[in-house]
Amino acid sequence: MTADGHLINICFHGVGEPERDLEPGEDRYWVGRDPFLAILDEVAAWPAVRISFDDGNLSDLSVGLPALVDRNLTADFFVLAGRLGEPGSLDAAGVRELRRHGMAIGTHGMSHRSWRAMDPATVHDELVVARERLTAAAGSPVDLAACPLGRYDRRLLGALRRLGYTRVFTSDRRPARPGAWLQPRFSVRRGDTPASLRAEVLARPSRYRRARLAAVGIAKRLR
Template identity: 60%
Template sequence: MTTHVNLCFHGIGRPGPEREPGESSYWIGTDLFHRVLDLVADDPRVRLSFDDGNASDVEVALPALVERGLHATFFVLAGRLDDPRSLDADGVRLLQAHGMTVGTHGMDHRPWRGMDPATATRELDRARTDLAAVTGRPVEHAALPLGRYDRVLLSRLRARGYAGVHTSDRAWAREGAWLQPRFSLRATDTLEDLRHDVLRPPALPRRLRRELVGGLKRLR
């Protein structure tokens, strides 16, 4: 069984006023971001992704990725395309033009667990359609806002034909699996945290504990 590590970034640089509580805790400094990329650039086990569609995706992240020849998937909030602090349609197309993958993070950055049918249509269908209209390509991958899910949500995503769904479960991922856990980097993380807690394969008890957590989410 081949496994890999999914690293997830949110904002890079100095965060502005929070649009929701706790948002700034998921922003990391530009210097740390560059050092993380340098650390993992030659590591074939690492996959990179970005959530929330912040403007720093094109202002900071894209040039650094291109310079190092790295690929990433960007999970964009379709409802923020007109927000001056977020990616706009031109920014999304710029990511795609440089070979990056564009996925959906929904419309309004709200939890997808427990949505009524109208909200599910807005978050899972309309956001996807809006992004596909921007890119001119199907949007095949989704990242779960706030990492919350259950079996009902996963069934909804499968029924809509998503090729892959990305979580925040902080576990190593299985190559080719439909559900992909990720490690989100936070403002308090250091390069040593990344080396020790993320890039080092977990001991068996820790791995089993994390797999149990994910399994319980899928069953509830």
């Protein structure tokens, strides 16, 4: 834990050169291999960090896994069931390879759409069918979820709780309480460096900024 008892969740997306067409705006979350390794070394030295990778890119396996293993680190991988086996994305064998090295597999849903305002059939597809597909790929239960595009609302969180997810990860850029069911994360963005991330995450936020970020989280939960 950090000095004030918080946990820092750090989230990566793609690393290196994408091997598929990116979604609009997605390139902001792709980082080069060297910045990725430098940032991984930086956060590995922090007192309480949990690392995750979203979207199930092939770079999870080709760059992320060896870098984690080299440093004796583990991470949670939030995979998109609908992209399993597609060019540039993990397939079932890749998911099992991550598991074999002690990584956790979570769900990021089926099709990388917002989980807000879904009709019942879409809820089933995104929260139930995608999880079953990932469970089959991983060969072990999938109980973690990360909200695509960082979007969520109260109805969604109720559905995730009813379905028995044990931790749900967002992208709200603030420290987390270690035991909390809802876990905010800091996503690493293109152009981030160890110093920029340290300045944003570890510098003690002003009272104003803390209150504002907490208010963002409350507003989303009540929406």
